[in-house]
Amino acid sequence: MEATIEVKGLRKRYGPVKALDGMSFTVTPGQVTGFVGPNGAGKSTTMRIIVGLDAADEGSALVGGRPYRSLRSPLRHLGALLDAAALQPSRTARHHLLWLAHSQGLPAARVEEVLELVGLAGAARRRAGGLSLGMRQRLGIAAALLGDPPVLMLDEPFNGLDPEGIVWIRGLLGSLAAEGRAVLVSSHLMSQLQDVAGHLVVAGRGRVVADTGVAQLIAEASRGRVRVRTAAREEAMAVLARAGAAVAATGPDTLTVSGPAAERIVELLTAQAVPFSEVAAHRASLEEAYMELTRDCVDYTGDYSGAAR
Amino acid sequence: MSAGAAAPYRSRLPAARERFAHLVRAEWTKFRTVRGWVAGAVAATLLTVALGLVIAAGSHSSCGAGPVETACPAPPLGPGGQAVEDRFFFLHRRLEGDGAITARLTAMSGVITYPPPGHDRIVSGLVPWAKAGVMVKAAARPGAPYAAVMLTGRHGVRMQHDFTEDVAGRPGGVSQHAPRWLRLVRAGDTLTGYESADGRSWSRIGTAQVAGLTAAVEVGLFVASPGDLTVKPGSAGGSIVQARFTQASAVFDHLAVEGRTAGAWQRTEVGDDEAAMTDWERFHRANGAAESGGVITVTGTGDIAPRLDGLRTEMLVTGALPGLIVVIVVAVLFVTAEYRRGLIRTTLLAGPRRGRMLAAKALVVGAVALLAGLVAAAVVLPAGQAILRGNGVVVLPVPQLTQARVALGLGALLGLAAVLAMALGALFRRSVAAVVAAIAAVVLPYVLATASVLPEELAQWLLGLTPAAGFAILQSLPRYPQVTWHYAPAEGFYPLPPWAGLAVLAGYAALALGLAAWRLRGRDT
Numbered sequence: 042m043e044a045t046i047e048v049k050g051l052r053k054r055y056g057p058v059k060a061l062d063g064m065s066f067t068v069t070p071g072q073v074t075g076f077v078g079p080n081g082a083g084k085s086t087t088m089r090i091i092v093g094l095d096a097a098d099e100g101s102a103l104v105g106g107r108p109y110r111s112l113r114s115p116l117r118h119l120g121a122l123l124d125a126a127a128l129q130p131s132r133t134a135r136h137h138l139l140w141l142a143h144s145q146g147l148p149a150a151r152v153e154e155v156l157e158l159v160g161l162a163g164a165a166r167r168r169a170g171g172l173s174l175g176m177r178q179r180l181g182i183a184a185a186l187l188g189d190p191p192v193l194m195l196d197e198p199f200n201g202l203d204p205e206g207i208v209w210i211r212g213l214l215g216s217l218a219a220e221g222r223a224v225l226v227s228s229h230l231m232s233q234l235q236d237v238a239g240h241l242v243v244a245g246r247g248r249v250v251a252d253t254g255v256a257q258l259i260a261e262a263s264r265g266r267v268r269v270r271t272a273a274r275e276e277a278m279a280v281l282a283r284a285g286a287a288v289a290a291t292g293p294d295t296l297t298v299s300g301p302a303a304e305r306i307v308e309l310l311t312a313q314a315v316p317f318s319e320v321a322a323h324r325a326s327l328e329e330a331y332m333e334l335t336r337d338c339v340d341y342t343g344d345y346s347g348a349a350r
Numbered sequence: 351m352s353a354g355a356a357a358p359y360r361s362r363l364p365a366a367r368e369r370f371a372h373l374v375r376a377e378w379t380k381f382r383t384v385r386g387w388v389a390g391a392v393a394a395t396l397l398t399v400a401l402g403l404v405i406a407a408g409s410h411s412s413c414g415a416g417p418v419e420t421a422c423p424a425p426p427l428g429p430g431g432q433a434v435e436d437r438f439f440f441l442h443r444r445l446e447g448d449g450a451i452t453a454r455l456t457a458m459s460g461v462i463t464y465p466p467p468g469h470d471r472i473v474s475g476l477v478p479w480a481k482a483g484v485m486v487k488a489a490a491r492p493g494a495p496y497a498a499v500m501l502t503g504r505h506g507v508r509m510q511h512d513f514t515e516d517v518a519g520r521p522g523g524v525s526q527h528a529p530r531w532l533r534l535v536r537a538g539d540t541l542t543g544y545e546s547a548d549g550r551s552w553s554r555i556g557t558a559q560v561a562g563l564t565a566a567v568e569v570g571l572f573v574a575s576p577g578d579l580t581v582k583p584g585s586a587g588g589s590i591v592q593a594r595f596t597q598a599s600a601v602f603d604h605l606a607v608e609g610r611t612a613g614a615w616q617r618t619e620v621g622d623d624e625a626a627m628t629d630w631e632r633f634h635r636a637n638g639a640a641e642s643g644g645v646i647t648v649t650g651t652g653d654i655a656p657r658l659d660g661l662r663t664e665m666l667v668t669g670a671l672p673g674l675i676v677v678i679v680v681a682v683l684f685v686t687a688e689y690r691r692g693l694i695r696t697t698l699l700a701g702p703r704r705g706r707m708l709a710a711k712a713l714v715v716g717a718v719a720l721l722a723g724l725v726a727a728a729v730v731l732p733a734g735q736a737i738l739r740g741n742g743v744v745v746l747p748v749p750q751l752t753q754a755r756v757a758l759g760l761g762a763l764l765g766l767a768a769v770l771a772m773a774l775g776a777l778f779r780r781s782v783a784a785v786v787a788a789i790a791a792v793v794l795p796y797v798l799a800t801a802s803v804l805p806e807e808l809a810q811w812l813l814g815l816t817p818a819a820g821f822a823i824l825q826s827l828p829r830y831p832q833v834t835w836h837y838a839p840a841e842g843f844y845p846l847p848p849w850a851g852l853a854v855l856a857g858y859a860a861l862a863l864g865l866a867a868w869r870l871r872g873r874d875t
Contacts, residue, residue: 044358070358077531093702094695110702113368119359121699127692129384144376144700146366184696189361221359 042190042203042296043105044223046091046119050100053247061097062247068225072193074122075234075255076227078244080215084227085123087244088196092121100158104192114145119192120185125177125201130170134180135163137169138187150294155183160209174201182210193217194225199233210239223263231328241327243334251334255327262330269305270319271295271310281306281314297323356615373701374709381684381714390680393720394764395675401669402730409661411445411744421742425657426493426621428513429562433660433746435576436513437621437652440485441639442570449609450535451484451522451569452548453602455501458482458524460580460598463630471628476503479834480575481654482600484534486541486560487568492621495539498572498654499532499555507532508832509555510541513656516832519545529603536609539563549604569607570615571639573650579834581806587679588802590824591698591836595628597635599649631633640785655833660746662842663753666734667727667760672769674793677719681768681774682784684715689779704870708776709789712769712863720765727757748826757849759823766820766855767792773862777869791817799839806838814845817858822851 046068053061061083068074078084089095091102093110104112104119112118119196126342128137134309138152156162159179164172179202185193198214214237218224228234234241234255241258243251251258271277271294278288278296286300305319310317325333355483366372376387381387427433445451451642462474481498497511499519507519507530524530531546543555577593584590617639631637631651639648688694731753738745748756771788795818799809814817822844829837837843844851 089695092699094698112702114366114372115702116700117363122696123699124692127696129380129687129691129693131378132383136379140376140379140383141696141700143379144372146369146372147363173732189362189363191359315872 044172044221045103045105046092046192046194046223046225047103047106048087048100049102051087051090051097051102052099053083053090053095053097060246061090061100064100064244064248064250064251066242068192068223069240069244070221071218071236072239073214073224073226073234074240074242075238076225076242076244077229077231077234079229080242081246083247083288085196088121088123088194088225088227092119092123092137094156097125110343114188116141116145116188116190118188119194120188120190120195122181122185122195122198123180124196125174125181128172128177128180130171131168133166133168134172135165135177138183139182141184141187141285145267147187151187151189155186158186165202175203175206178206182213192223192225193223195326196227197229198226199228200228207233231331233318235327243331245334258330258334259325259327261300262325262333265302266297266299266323266325267301267306268319268321269298269310269317270294271296271315271317273315273317276313277310277317280309280315284309289329357528368767369704369719370572370710373706374713376700377710377714377746381718384687385686386444387680390676391718391722392848394680394719395726396669396678397653397676398670398673398723398726398760399730399733401672402666402734403737405669406666406734407741408819409743411737412742414436421562424744425660427747428493428656429495429560430514431747431749432514432767433744434493434513435621435653435655435657437619437623438572438574438654439482439637439639439648439650440490440567440568440570440572440618440620441615441646441648442470442485442487442489442490442572442618443607443615444538444612445486445569446566446610446612447608448537449611450533451486451533451605451608452533452549452604453484453534453571454529454530454531454604455524455600456599458501458503458598458601458640460503460575461630463584463595463628465578465594466580466582466592467838476579476598477576477596477834478502478504478834479655480573480596480598480737481508481786482527482573482598482648482650483532483571485568485570485572486536486563488560489566490587490616490618495560496654497534497543497560497805499534499543499545500572501530501532503575503602505544505832507555509558510654511541511558513654514830515558516830517543519543520553529547531604534569535562536567536569541850561823566612569611571600571602571605571646571648573598573637573648574652574654575650576653576655576834579836581836581838583805584802588840589806589836589838595635597630597649597651597862599647601633602646602648603644605646629673640827653833656827656830657746658827658830658833658835660744662746663731663735663748663826664756664842665822666730667756668874669730669874670723670726670760670764671793671797673722673726674764675789676766677722677764678771678788678792680771680779680786681715681771682788683718684710685772685775686781686784690781705867708773708863708867708870712772712859715772716769717740719768720761722758722761724761727760731757746827752826756803756824756826759848759852762852763820763823763855766852766859767817770855770862773859773866776866777862792820792855793818802840803861810845813839813851815854816856819844819846819851820855822846 051064414417425433480503481500485498488494488495506521533544544552546552573599575596579593775784795812795816
């Protein structure tokens with residue numbers, strides 16, 4: 042089976058609300074694809090349609106070239122983490138994985154393997170109701186890995202993990218992709234994706250706003266911007282603004298300037314005798330690049346940074 | 351991390367073809383790994399057993415006159431092993447080997463004591479199943495095998511044998527101008543009944559194979575008259591059943607026995623019970639046979655029929671009702687808990703074909719409930735019967751096969767009710783609504799129909815059309831057309847035959863399951 046997810050022209054309405062409006066993208070094997078976008082961009086709806094939980098009004102979503110609902114032993118084709126809290130509280134972690142293993146004809150030994158893999162071996166006999174949010178995330182990841190699938194789809198896997206857990210999962214995602222799997226990861230924390238995602242699908246208002254390699258995206262967002270470090274921030278801003286540059290204060294002694302090239306900035310500051318310690322080409326963070334892209338698509342700006350999805 | 355550089359991933363896990371059995375096993379693992387559900391299934395079993403034993407332990411019976419208590423005599427058993435009524439007057443003599451008896455009946459009359467509406471007079475009349483005719487019986491002892499040809503009060507001529515078997519001859523009554531000739535021919539174990547209007551042209555009614563006849567049998571005239579049973583609606587719902595003493599007399603002006611007879615004619619009050627003798631018999635007309643100028647008048651009371659009066663085996667499993675409610679709750683939670691936690695999505699990821707997933711769930715919850723019922727019945731039926739015997743209570747015996755059907759039936763009843771409840775849970779996705787709906791569908795109609803609160807027609811209707819029809823599988827005694835009885839749900843008689851009743855419940859379960867699958871298919875989850 043081809044290790045891909047292909048989403049083509051998905052449309053979906055919930056009453057008057059257009060949840061998806063022509064969502065299209067492809068997840069290819071061998072890299073982590075980040076799936077980002079503000080609240081209401083349609084990320085979770087898209088993921089639910091991919092695994093056949095929701096039905097699209099239009100368009101198609103294929104896993105390895107086939108609709109999910111037609112797959113035999115589907116967990117061997119695609120492993121998904123959608124909602125880590127979806128557990129029967131009185132069932133132990135191990136038993137939760139055991140019934141899933143049985144449903145795919147997998148041996149019980151595979152349960153112990155994935156428990157080991159996600160570092161839950163010690164908590165295997167604890168009831169799911171007593172697990173911390175981080176442990177539930179690990180259990181959900183274990184469930185996704187149970188069938189050793191070539192395609193993985195994780196919705197907000199960083200939620201609830203402690204810093205150590207975040208480091209662990211980024212390493213895990215990277216190595217899963219390096220094995221030749223297709224990995225789709227949604228997140229609202231761009232910084233989490235920065236060093237792990239090779240590709241980015243940015244969703245806004247039910248469609249794809251950008252579908253690009255991460256390196257390319259950052260280069261584009263950085264283009265023409267210069268970072269200036271100066272002790273005389275106010276003076277520098279005034280001088281540069283007068284010269285027609287767009288200036289933003291990004292720290293107590295740093296400015297981001299767009300418009301004039303670095304040489305011209307040095308010239309201007311020197312001419313006015315404004316002291317500065319550094320003038321360098323700015324490298325945008327993924328977060329900045331993302332903000333740039335979605336500026337026009339944010340429906341709920343205020344909610345964006347805090348909410349989970 | 352460059353795109354498409356690595357070769358596509360190949361899993362090293364052993365391949366396995368998808369099978370329905372995998373889903374069933376997964377659902378079973380789900381069930382057994384939630385302690386509350388397993389406890390529920392065990393509790394349903396224990397509850398059913400405990401209540402059955404309490405019912406048995408609480409039943410006592412003793413007989414005796416005055417202060418002296420004795421064990422009640424067990425009712426006679428017929429050749430089929432069932433309890434029987436076998437009381438009648440018999441004018442008989444011995445027949446050795448094959449032969450025949452022929453008699454002409456010219457009159458049949460009777461009395462019914464204190465019938466409604468006034469309950470103040472003794473009137474003349476025959477009850478529908480008063481019987482007078484000729485009989486061949488292994489011995490003049492209650493329960494002995496027999497065959498008989500008779501005229502009845504309102505059902506014409508019949509040929510009956512061994513208590514349960516009944517074949518209709520010609521309808522109509524008897525009078526001086528229209529006598530009825532009755533004839534019974536014995537050839538080994540084969541008895542053939544005939545009737546005639548003139549004693550020359552005979553028509554065959556039927557042939558009976560009567561096992562257990564010895565070479566010498568008793569042959570003769572008999573008369574029986576069962577109690578006059580009436581049912582009227584009670585003022586507080588339910589029904590009032592009354593039975594009154596009746597007596598019948600038949601006049602025979604011709605009697606001939608062919609074959610090798612031995613000994614004199616004997617008069618036997620078969621199954622007589624001195625204590626039960628009425629004042630009518632004591633002071634007005636005793637049962638008996640009198641001969642005058644070749645005309646014989648035989649007078650008798652009682653009945654020759656299967657006995658329906660007594661404790662039915664299935665009384666012991668009426669304690670299954672609380673257990674059934676527990677089963678319904680567990681079956682509903684088995685699916686609604688998944689909706690409540692969102693776990694249903696994980697279930698659908700593992701088994702995306704909705705119908706198969708529901709079928710696997712139904713199979714598991716149905717099998718668990720079936721097992722609970724079966725185990726409970728296998729314990730409570732023999733144990734309860736032993737306790738009842740110890741308490742002197744007579745349980746109407748039923749064949750082993752019927753016992754097995756009642757036990758299996760209890761399992762099937764719980765199993766199908768569990769499937770129905772689970773399907774309702776999948777339809778409603780709410781525990782309380784589904785539990786209430788399942789109880790309203792299965793338990794409530796049964797309670798209303800059997801608790802003597804509804805008019806009988808409504809009770810029959812409820813147990814014929816609602817899922818509660820499935821309780822019919824527990825009915826251990828059949829209806830007999832030749833026995834006048836109060837065949838009502840409150841007495842343990844259901845409007846549908848056992849398997850038909852169960853099929854109605856199965857139909858509802860299948861329907862609910864189909865609706866749940868259809869709803870699941872068309873919707874976002």
